[in-house]
Amino acid sequence: xxxxxLRRLGLGIITLWVVSLLVFAGTExxxxxxxxxxxxxxxxxxxxxxxxxxxxxxxxAVVRYADWLTNLLRGDLGVSLAANMEISEMISxxxxxxxxxxxxxxxxxxxxxxxxxxxxxxFPGGRVDRLVTISTLFLLSVPEFFIAxxxxxxxxxxxxxxxxxxxxxxxxxxxQLMESLALPILTLTTSVVAHMARMTRAxxxxxxxxxxIEMAILKGVPRxxxxxxxxxxxxxxxxxxxxxLNLAYLVSGVVIVETVFAYPGLAKLMVDAVSxxxxxxxxxxxxxxxxxxxLFILIADVLAILANPRLREPK
Amino acid sequence: xxxxxxxxxxxxSLNSAGARPLFQLSLMGKVGAGILLFWIxxxxxxxxxxxxxxxxxxxxxxxxxxxxxxxxxxxxIGRDILSRLLxxxxxxxxxxxxxxxxxxxxxxxxxxxxxxAGGWVDMVISRIYDAFLSMPTIMLGLVVIxxxxxxIPVLIITAGLIYSCGLYRIARALAIxxxxxxxxxxxxxxxxxxxxxxxxxxLPNAVIPLVSEFGLRLVFSILFISGLSFLGLGVQPPxxxxxVMVRENLGGLVYGSSAAFVPAAAIASLTIGINLIVxxxxxxxxxxxxxxxx
Numbered sequence: 001x002x003x004x005x006l007r008r009l010g011l012g013i014i015t016l017w018v019v020s021l022l023v024f025a026g027t028e029x030x031x032x033x034x035x036x037x038x039x040x041x042x043x044x045x046x047x048x049x050x051x052x053x054x055x056x057x058x059x060x061a062v063v064r065y066a067d068w069l070t071n072l073l074r075g076d077l078g079v080s081l082a083a084n085m086e087i088s089e090m091i092s093x094x095x096x097x098x099x100x101x102x103x104x105x106x107x108x109x110x111x112x113x114x115x116x117x118x119x120x121x122x123f124p125g126g127r128v129d130r131l132v133t134i135s136t137l138f139l140l141s142v143p144e145f146f147i148a149x150x151x152x153x154x155x156x157x158x159x160x161x162x163x164x165x166x167x168x169x170x171x172x173x174x175x176q177l178m179e180s181l182a183l184p185i186l187t188l189t190t191s192v193v194a195h196m197a198r199m200t201r202a203x204x205x206x207x208x209x210x211x212x213i214e215m216a217i218l219k220g221v222p223r224x225x226x227x228x229x230x231x232x233x234x235x236x237x238x239x240x241x242x243x244x245l246n247l248a249y250l251v252s253g254v255v256i257v258e259t260v261f262a263y264p265g266l267a268k269l270m271v272d273a274v275s276x277x278x279x280x281x282x283x284x285x286x287x288x289x290x291x292x293x294x295l296f297i298l299i300a301d302v303l304a305i306l307a308n309p310r311l312r313e314p315k
Numbered sequence: 316x317x318x319x320x321x322x323x324x325x326x327x328s329l330n331s332a333g334a335r336p337l338f339q340l341s342l343m344g345k346v347g348a349g350i351l352l353f354w355i356x357x358x359x360x361x362x363x364x365x366x367x368x369x370x371x372x373x374x375x376x377x378x379x380x381x382x383x384x385x386x387x388x389x390x391x392i393g394r395d396i397l398s399r400l401l402x403x404x405x406x407x408x409x410x411x412x413x414x415x416x417x418x419x420x421x422x423x424x425x426x427x428x429x430x431x432a433g434g435w436v437d438m439v440i441s442r443i444y445d446a447f448l449s450m451p452t453i454m455l456g457l458v459v460i461x462x463x464x465x466x467i468p469v470l471i472i473t474a475g476l477i478y479s480c481g482l483y484r485i486a487r488a489l490a491i492x493x494x495x496x497x498x499x500x501x502x503x504x505x506x507x508x509x510x511x512x513x514x515x516x517x518l519p520n521a522v523i524p525l526v527s528e529f530g531l532r533l534v535f536s537i538l539f540i541s542g543l544s545f546l547g548l549g550v551q552p553p554x555x556x557x558x559v560m561v562r563e564n565l566g567g568l569v570y571g572s573s574a575a576f577v578p579a580a581a582i583a584s585l586t587i588g589i590n591l592i593v594x595x596x597x598x599x600x601x602x603x604x605x606x607x608x609x
Contacts, residue, residue: 275547286458290450
């Protein structure tokens with residue numbers, strides 16, 4: 001079994017390496033000179049030369065890639081072009097903010113999605129099920145900024161319960177901090193829960209079709225007991241897998257949500273870096289997000305292997 | 316001779332007897348089709364019925380309220396929201412539709428090629444796609460736009476290539492499945508060539524799964540492109556695009572202006588409409604809606 005897990009870990013490292021290639025190649029697909037493209041037509045030759053020196057554009061791409069990768073592995077993320085600062089300094093606080101947002105969202109979304117998925121799977125085709133499937137279909141269809149705009153209009157403007165912008169600087173109390181975090185978290189939760197609940201429901205319904213569940217139904221076990229005592233344990237593997245997979249969706253969710261609420265997180269920093277075409281900063285942020293994404297998928301797969309004996313034997 | 320013609324008539328009558336509609340829409344599906352039809356009509360005629368030019372500073376009010384003259388109010392610099400919404404429909408829908416068509420053409424042709432050619436061709440194409448799928452699509456989009464800058468061709472090609480990944484996998488799997496079926500074997504044995512086998516034997520059998528795929532990819536493309544426009548990295552202002560409209564009017568939201576909400580709701584209704592049809596379609600094929608929204 002550990003051989004399979006190890007093999008999956010190895011695959012994860014290879015994936016990460018491929019992603020680093022892709023992220024780095026992003027700068028190389030530029031037709032012509034990177035420095036000129038970044039600065040635009042009107043740039044002075046001196047400025048272009050400065051960028052060229054900073055990015056070491058006189059050296060071949062393979063060498064630059066190798067340098068970049070080794071620095072990355074040593075934790076040296078390079079220097080931002082626009083701010084002329086060490087990137088690791090720029091992102092440390094931002095990274096923490098994004099982590100706060102993501103983990104609070106996960107803490108809220110996971111139990112909520114489980115409850116919704118379970119309630120829906122209890123009676124497939126029933127009233128609760130239809131309510132859950134239709135509402136989650138709506139939620140997963142709409143863009144995050146629509147959810148955000150709706151929540152702001154309802155909670156910040158009409159009810160005036162919550163502030164619409166999150167500064168994350170000085171707060172008098174934890175309560176005040178929570179209050180200002182509420183709307184970003186609610187938005188993210190809403191968009192993540194939709195996927196998670198649907199996939200939880202599907203995973204449980206899948207288990208519910210097995211013969212031993214039919215047996216339980218036939219001998220008259222109450223429906224709630226069947227789902228909670230019989231089906232859930234065998235669905236733990238797929239459900240945990242679903243949760244880890246959906247936490248990976250947070251990566252794309254935070255990009256929009258941080259922009260809507262002007263939240264000082266890593267995703268907002270990255271979006272700003274993209275519009276300023278600050279390539280070293282874009283690369284660093286992209287690597288952090290992709291690592292998180294790959295990590296979640298890796299965890300999902302490893303948990304699936306641990307939970308399902310059939311996946312444990314090497315093929 | 317007579318036997319052959321007999322066969323032919325029998326086949327025709329069989330076809331017409333079995334000619335029931337591909338699928339019947341349920342109530343929700345009909346609602347979705349209605350919404351989609353509405354937006355298609357808006358995209359076609361919207362620019363001609365819009366009361367103002369989308370770039371006109373029609374009013375002195377920024378975030379003006381809803382009134383008889385400005386049916387949906389005005390935006391942050393006093394432009395008529397209804398006019399911008401009507402104009403934006405065409406761009407927003409055309410961009411994502413083109414990207415989806417591109418995704419289809421690229422994904423399906425590569426998928427079928429990989430499945431039929433097999434061997435190293437299959438391996439190379441599959442590994443390249445695996446590499447792209449190992450990144451969240453929004454990250455891929457951001458890196459490409461950081462490098463190339465944003466323009467409409469870049470948006471369409473990026474979205475098209477990203478969403479061709481899913482189609483590639485589906486098309487490849489379908490083709491591999493169908494490849495071993497008797498009628499394809501028969502065509503091969505007759506000495507038919509690859510393009511013929513794809514277009515006349517495999518494609519017709521893959522049409523139904525691919526149609527609902529089309530709807531799904533269309534939703535992804537709409538969300539992806541309008542998301543980038545919302546981030547300021549897609550369609551550039553002052554062009555009237557729904558994602559751009561949400562972005563530029565976001566500041567008015569806290570004052571209770573619906574200027575940002577209206578275009579966001581337009582996108583939401585469009586994507587919900589398409590997904591209702593897709594959901595209906597896949598439910599009848601006993602499938603869950605695919606869940607790979609990244």
